[in-house]
Amino acid sequence: DQQVKQNSPSLSVQEGRISILNCDYTNSMFDYFLWYKKYPAEGPTFLISISSIKDKNEDGRFTVFLNKSAKHLSLHIVPSQPGDSAVYFCAASSRINDMRFGAGTRLTVKP
Template sequence: DQQVKQNSPSLSVQEGRISILNCDYTNSMFDYFLWYKKYPAEGPTFLISISSIKDKNEDGRFTVFLNKSAKHLSLHIVPSQPGDSAVYFCAALQGDYKLSFGAGTTVTVRA
């Protein structure tokens, strides 16, 4: 059973607007949460992470919010750019090495 769920398989947003990607999890023992970005024909690349003891982490145009009581995290991209069009994977870490990934959300940024 998947412990990390991304319920929206796709998202379309206009250039310059905000993209909000959502992720839910079931395991309260996760220590860190991460977002990875994947372009076609390439492997995923690390984007941003957040510790389970924080509720927000920001890196440039990317901000991740964590709501532990709701077991929910989100990634905000502001402003969205055409180069942000990709598949975004939410992931969660428990222990030393085991990352659990969601199914991914395909973001399309329209000009």
């Protein structure tokens, strides 16, 4: 059961522009959402998170938006940099041992 979905397997943007990565979930019990970034041959690296009591969390160039009614979250990267090129995983959980991941979106930022 795919409880967390990232429907875009890839995204390409120009350096300096905004990157928007999307994620949908089906389980209304999820109350904590995270984005991880993964470079080749490395494990996922935590990027940013948001609790279900908020609708926005910002950290530097990265902002996560949560729309609970639509069961949708998105990650905005502004401005995008070539070093941001990686696979981005969306994850959601309702308890510590129940984190579900999407299949990932490969972001390419072109110079």
